Amino acid sequence: MLKVTNVGKTYGKFTALENINLEVADGEFLAIMGPSGSGKSTLINILGLLDQSYTGEYLLEGKSYKDVNDNELSQIRGDQLGFVFQNFKLLTTYSVYENIEIPLIYSKKEQNKKHELVADVIQKVGLDGKEKNLPSELSGGQQQRVAIARAIVNRPKLIIADEPTGALDSKTSKEIMEIFTKLNKAGTTIIMVTHDSEVADYAMRTVYIRDGRLYNDEKSVKNHD
Amino acid sequence: MTDKILIALKSIAKNKNRNFLTMLGIIIGIASVICILAIGDGFTHTVTKGMGSHNVKNKVILQWEPTSDYNTDGGFTQNDASALSKVPGVDHVKLTSSVVEAGAKAQYKTKNVSMSLNKQPKHLKLIKGTYFTMTGASNGVYISEDLAHKLFKENAINRLISIDGTVFVVQGIYRVNDMTEYRPDAYVSKTIFKELFANQISKDRAKLYISSDANKKQVGKTAVKRMKKMGEQKNTGRYVVSNPDQISKQFTKIMNDITYFIAFIAGISLLIAGIGVMNVMYITVSERRKEIGIRRAFGATSSDIRNQFLIESVVLCVIGGIIGIIFGYLFVSIINAFLPFKAVITPYAIILSLSVSTAVGLIFGFIPSNKAAKSELVGLLKEE
Ligand SMILES: Nc1ncnc2c1ncn2[C@@H]1O[C@H](COP(=O)(O)OP(=O)(O)OP(=O)(O)O)[C@@H](O)[C@H]1O
Numbered sequence: 001m002l003k004v005t006n007v008g009k010t011y012g013k014f015t016a017l018e019n020i021n022l023e024v025a026d027g028e029f030l031a032i033m034g035p036s037g038s039g040k041s042t043l044i045n046i047l048g049l050l051d052q053s054y055t056g057e058y059l060l061e062g063k064s065y066k067d068v069n070d071n072e073l074s075q076i077r078g079d080q081l082g083f084v085f086q087n088f089k090l091l092t093t094y095s096v097y098e099n100i101e102i103p104l105i106y107s108k109k110e111q112n113k114k115h116e117l118v119a120d121v122i123q124k125v126g127l128d129g130k131e132k133n134l135p136s137e138l139s140g141g142q143q144q145r146v147a148i149a150r151a152i153v154n155r156p157k158l159i160i161a162d163e164p165t166g167a168l169d170s171k172t173s174k175e176i177m178e179i180f181t182k183l184n185k186a187g188t189t190i191i192m193v194t195h196d197s198e199v200a201d202y203a204m205r206t207v208y209i210r211d212g213r214l215y216n217d218e219k220s221v222k223n224h225d
Numbered sequence: 226m227t228d229k230i231l232i233a234l235k236s237i238a239k240n241k242n243r244n245f246l247t248m249l250g251i252i253i254g255i256a257s258v259i260c261i262l263a264i265g266d267g268f269t270h271t272v273t274k275g276m277g278s279h280n281v282k283n284k285v286i287l288q289w290e291p292t293s294d295y296n297t298d299g300g301f302t303q304n305d306a307s308a309l310s311k312v313p314g315v316d317h318v319k320l321t322s323s324v325v326e327a328g329a330k331a332q333y334k335t336k337n338v339s340m341s342l343n344k345q346p347k348h349l350k351l352i353k354g355t356y357f358t359m360t361g362a363s364n365g366v367y368i369s370e371d372l373a374h375k376l377f378k379e380n381a382i383n384r385l386i387s388i389d390g391t392v393f394v395v396q397g398i399y400r401v402n403d404m405t406e407y408r409p410d411a412y413v414s415k416t417i418f419k420e421l422f423a424n425q426i427s428k429d430r431a432k433l434y435i436s437s438d439a440n441k442k443q444v445g446k447t448a449v450k451r452m453k454k455m456g457e458q459k460n461t462g463r464y465v466v467s468n469p470d471q472i473s474k475q476f477t478k479i480m481n482d483i484t485y486f487i488a489f490i491a492g493i494s495l496l497i498a499g500i501g502v503m504n505v506m507y508i509t510v511s512e513r514r515k516e517i518g519i520r521r522a523f524g525a526t527s528s529d530i531r532n533q534f535l536i537e538s539v540v541l542c543v544i545g546g547i548i549g550i551i552f553g554y555l556f557v558s559i560i561n562a563f564l565p566f567k568a569v570i571t572p573y574a575i576i577l578s579l580s581v582s583t584a585v586g587l588i589f590g591f592i593p594s595n596k597a598a599k600s601e602l603v604g605l606l607k608e609e
Pocket residue numbers: 011014016034035036037038039040041042043
C-alpha cells in the first residue's frame with residue numbers, strides 16, 4: 001500500500017520527524033503509538049497527503065505525490081483516502097446525512113448513486129434513523145460513527161485515523177474499533193494513531209514513535225532510552 | 226450549481242443580522258441605480274414621445290423673439306406670412322402665438338393698471354362671488370385678488386371697471402397661488418375675449434407647412450434669412466427656427482445633474498457596500514477554517530473552496546440587489562407622484578442592477594475567497 005523511506009520533517013529548528021522508514025501492506029491494520037508530542041500526527045498527516053513539506057520519499061501505491069498539483073492531490077484524498085479525527089471534525093450546522101455526503105460532493109462519482117452510497121454507510125455504522133439529526137444531537141460515539149461513515153462513503157483503500165477513540169469512553173471505543181475491524185476484514189487498509197494500548201490491540205501490528213523516531217516494537221523504544 | 230447556492234444561502238442565513246447589515250449598502254446602491262435608470266428612461270421615453278407629436282415632419286416653426294425687455298410686443302404680420310409662403314418648399318403658413326393671453330389696461334376711477342387677461346376657464350374657485358360660464362356679449366369679469374387690491378380699497382364685487390375702454394362688471398375674485406399655478410389677472414367671457422382682445426395678441430410664431438419633398442433645414446434657413454431682410458418687426462426682435470429639442474436639452478441638463486448626483490450616491494454606497502462585503506467575507510473565512518479544512522481533507526480542491534466563498538459573496542450581494550430593486554421600485558412609485566413625467570423601470574435596469582450586484586460580490590469577495598483557498602491544510606485541521 002505505502003512505503004516511507006528516510007522521511008524527516010522540521011518546524012524551523014525543531015525536528016518533528018527524523019529518518020522514518022515504514023512499509024504498510026495492502027489490507028494491513030497498523031497502530032501507531034507514542035507519547036504526546038512525539039510526532040504521531042505529523043507523520044500521519046504526511047501519510048494522508050495533508051502535508052507535503054517533508055524530506056525523504058513517500059510512495060503511495062508506488063507513486064510519489066510530492067510534486068503533483070493541488071487538483072490531483074485533492075482527488076486522491078477524496079477518492080482513495082478516508083480520514084477519522086479524534087474530535088470528529090463534523091460540520092455542526094449540517095445534518096448527519098449532509099456531513100456524510102461531503103466527500104461525494106467533490107468526487108466524480110455518478111450523482112444518482114450518491115444517495116445509495118450514503119444510505120449504505122449509515123447502515124454500516126449503525127446510524128439508521130439519525131440522518132436528519134445535527135451532530136450536537138448525538139452522543140460522542142455516534143458522532144464518531146458519523147465521521148467514520150464520512151471517511152468510508154467513497155470506499156477508500158486507506159483509512160487514516162488520528163486517535164479515533166481519544167474522546168470516547170472504553171465501551172464506546174470498543175464499538176468503534178469493532179467497526180474498524182469489520183472494515184479491515186472487508187479489505188480496507190487502516191493506519192491508526194492511538195494512546196490506548198487496548199485500542200492498539202485491535203490492530204495487526206503496532207509501531208512506536210518517540211521524539212520523532214519510529215520503532216518497530218516497544219522493547220526497542222525502551223532500549224533506546 | 227443549485228446545491229452550491231443552497232449551501233451559500235444556508236451559511237448566509239446562519240448570520241442573518243450581520244449579513245443584513247452588510248447588504249444595506251448594496252440595497253441603497255442598487256435602489257439608487259434603479260431610480261436613476263427609471264428617471265432617465267422615463268424622461269427619454271416622454272421626450273421622444275412628445276417630439277413625435279410636437280415636431281411633425283412636414284412643419285417648420287419660426288419664432289420671433291424680442292431683443293429688448295421693454296418692447297416685447299411683436300411678431301409676424303400678414304405681409305410676413307405671405308413672404309414666408311413664397312419660400313421654396315413652403316406650402317402654406319399659419320401664424321400663432323406662444324402666449325394665449327392678452328395684455329390690457331384696466332382703469333377704475335383714477336387708477337390705471339396693466340394687466341393680463343384671458344377667456345374664462347371651465348372651472349375656477351372664487352374667494353368672493355359665484356362662478357358661472359358667461360354667455361354671449363356678457364360684460365362680466367373675474368379678477369384676481371391681486372388686481373382687486375391694486376384697484377379697489379374695499380369690496381370689489383359689482384363695481385365697474387374699464388378694460389381698454391370697455392366697461393365690465395366685477396363678478397368674482399379668485400386667489401392665485403404663485404407657488405403652484407399661473408393665472409392671468411382677469412377672465413372675461415369667451416365671446417368678448419375673441420371679439421375685443423384676441424386680435425391684440427401678437428403672432429410671434431409662424432408655422433410653415435412644407436411639402437413632403439422639401440428639406441426642413443433648408444426651408445428654415447431660407448425663411449430666417451428672408452425675415453431678417455424684410456420682416457416688418459426685424460428691428461425689435463430676431464427670428465429663429467424653434468427647435469423643440471432646445472427645451473428638452475435644458476431639461477436634460479438638469480436631469481443629468483440629478484442623475485450624476487444619484488449616481489455618485491450609488492457609487493459611494495456600492496463602494497462602501499463592497500468593502501463591507503469584503504470585511505464580512507474575511508470574518509466568515511476565518512470563522513470557518515475548520516469547515517474549509519474538512520472539505521479539503523475530503524476532496525475539495527482549492528478552487529472548490531474559492532468558488533464556494535465567491536458564490537456565497539455573490540449570493541449575498543444578489544440578495545441585497547433584489548431587495549434594492551424592490552426598494553427602488555417603491556421609491557420610483559413615490560417620486561412618480563412628483564415628477565412631470567413617468568419614471569419607468571425597464572427590464573434592462575433590472576438586469577443591470579443584478580449584474581452590478583454580482584460584480585460587487587465577485588470583486589470584493591475575491592480576495593477573502595482566495596485567502597480561504599490558499600490556507601495551509603494542516604493548520605486548518607488543527608482548528609476547532
Ligand atoms: N506548526 C507547528 N509549528 C511548530 N511546531 C509544531 C507544529 N506542529 C507540531 N509541532 C511540534 O511537533 C511535535 C509533534 O507534534 P504532533 O502533533 O505530531 O504530536 P503528536 O504525537 O500527535 O501529539 P499528541 O498525541 O498530543 O497529538 C510537537 O512537539 C509539536 O510541538
